[in-house]
Amino acid sequence: xxxxxxxxxxxxxxxxxxAFEHIGCVEAPNSDLGRVYAWQTYDEAKWFEMIIAxxxxxxxxxxAEQPFTLHPSAEALS
Amino acid sequence: xxxxxxxxxxxxxxxLRDRLGALVLVLADNKRLLGMRYSDWILGAPALEAGIACSxxxxxxxxxxxxxxxxxxxxxxDPGQLEHERSSxxxxxxxxxxxxxxxxxxLLALNLLLDTALSVQFEAMAESRFEPLHYKVSKLxxxxxxxxxxxxxxxxxxxxxxxxxxxxxxxFVPVWEACLRWFGPPGDAAGLxxxxxxxxxxxxxxxxxxxxxxxxxxxxxVGLEFAEADSSGVWRxxxxxxxxxxxxxxxxxxxxxxDPDTLARVRGDKNRPLLMD
Numbered sequence: 591x592x593x594x595x596x597x598x599x600x601x602x603x604x605x606x607x608x609a610f611e612h613i614g615c616v617e618a619p620n621s622d623l624g625r626v627y628a629w630q631t632y633d634e635a636k637w638f639e640m641i642i643a644x645x646x647x648x649x650x651x652x653x654a655e656q657p658f659t660l661h662p663s664a665e666a667l668s
Numbered sequence: 669x670x671x672x673x674x675x676x677x678x679x680x681x682x683x684l685r686d687r688l689g690a691l692v693l694v695l696a697d698n699k700r701l702l703g704m705r706y707s708d709w710i711l712g713a714p715a716l717e718a719g720i721a722c723s724x725x726x727x728x729x730x731x732x733x734x735x736x737x738x739x740x741x742x743x744x745x746d747p748g749q750l751e752h753e754r755s756s757x758x759x760x761x762x763x764x765x766x767x768x769x770x771x772x773x774x775l776l777a778l779n780l781l782l783d784t785a786l787s788v789q790f791e792a793m794a795e796s797r798f799e800p801l802h803y804k805v806s807k808l809x810x811x812x813x814x815x816x817x818x819x820x821x822x823x824x825x826x827x828x829x830x831x832x833x834x835x836x837x838x839x840f841v842p843v844w845e846a847c848l849r850w851f852g853p854p855g856d857a858a859g860l861x862x863x864x865x866x867x868x869x870x871x872x873x874x875x876x877x878x879x880x881x882x883x884x885x886x887x888x889x890v891g892l893e894f895a896e897a898d899s900s901g902v903w904r905x906x907x908x909x910x911x912x913x914x915x916x917x918x919x920x921x922x923x924x925x926x927d928p929d930t931l932a933r934v935r936g937d938k939n940r941p942l943l944m945d
Contacts, residue, residue: 625817
């Protein structure tokens with residue numbers, strides 16, 4: 591992975607009625623190549639729809655680095 | 669487009685059948701050899717994903733080539749002979765496909781410029797009166813959309829550095845000139861006949877203009893000045909096509925054909941004893 595590459599998460603669904611499932615990721619420097627690589631790499635199904643998003647668009651929900659506290663000052667103390 | 673549809677080649681008037689058969693062979697040969705050029709880079713591409721993309725694009729091109737060769741049976745040709753028995757000078761491919769792409773920018777030139785030139789020709793047959801082509805074009809262009817975006821994505825990436833731009837500039841010049849010629853001179857008889865009979869929806873000049881409209885902005889976006897838009901927004905090449913030595917049958921500007929190694933591979937010489945059909 592070169593400095594200019596980013597990770598793109600790939601989601602797809604087989605039928606219109608299906609929910610998107612996460613099927614993998616690709617490394618690419620821009621969305622043009624991300625879309626091409628995703629489509630050509632994950633071609634195991636006849637997808638109804640495939641989408642990609644840059645990894646940094648996702649925000650961690652439950653894996654915070656600091657323990658939870660209600661005391662704002664506690665963060666400075668830790 | 670208007671007029672009666674042609675369900676098979678034998679329905680076509682003789683001159684039209686000859687012109688269209690020649691075009692299908694040109695397209696088949698370019699597709700087959702372009703697929704080989706993509707396949708040359710499945711291993712050794714700059715990224716794993718790029719190698720996978722080359723594999724997918726090679727499969728697409730070979731599929732398109734196979735369909736086109738098979739279509740020529742209806743024109744009185746023997747697809748087996750066309751695929752396995754011809755000499756180098758009998759191929760109708762662009763000169764840029766005679767030998768392997770030596771560098772990734774060389775392959776990128778084939779990907780963006782040459783592959784798009786072929787797609788522009790197919791796009792002009794989306795509503796063709798010749799139904800066997802009309803029915804194939806939509807799926808073919810669905811696949812080609814990703815080829816174009818692959819080329820555009822890599823131009824953007826290499827265009828981010830001076831070294832990348834210089835490498836593309838060098839690699840793109842000969843392919844640019846070959847593609848610019850490939851559509852044929854203004855007033856090209858074959859292009860006019862096919863257009864007048866609504867087999868295609870534009871003549872040589874119209875096809876070239878469409879190609880410039882597709883690839884010109886991609887190159888200009890990274891400062892590669894092969895084409896520019898005039899005051900009315902029409903994209904024009906900075907160089908004129910060179911018609912010296914133009915061969916209208918092969919649609920190329922120099923004599924020749926696939927090099928010996930390419931010819932042996934494209935004909936399948938190694939597996940000749942295994943040919944069953």
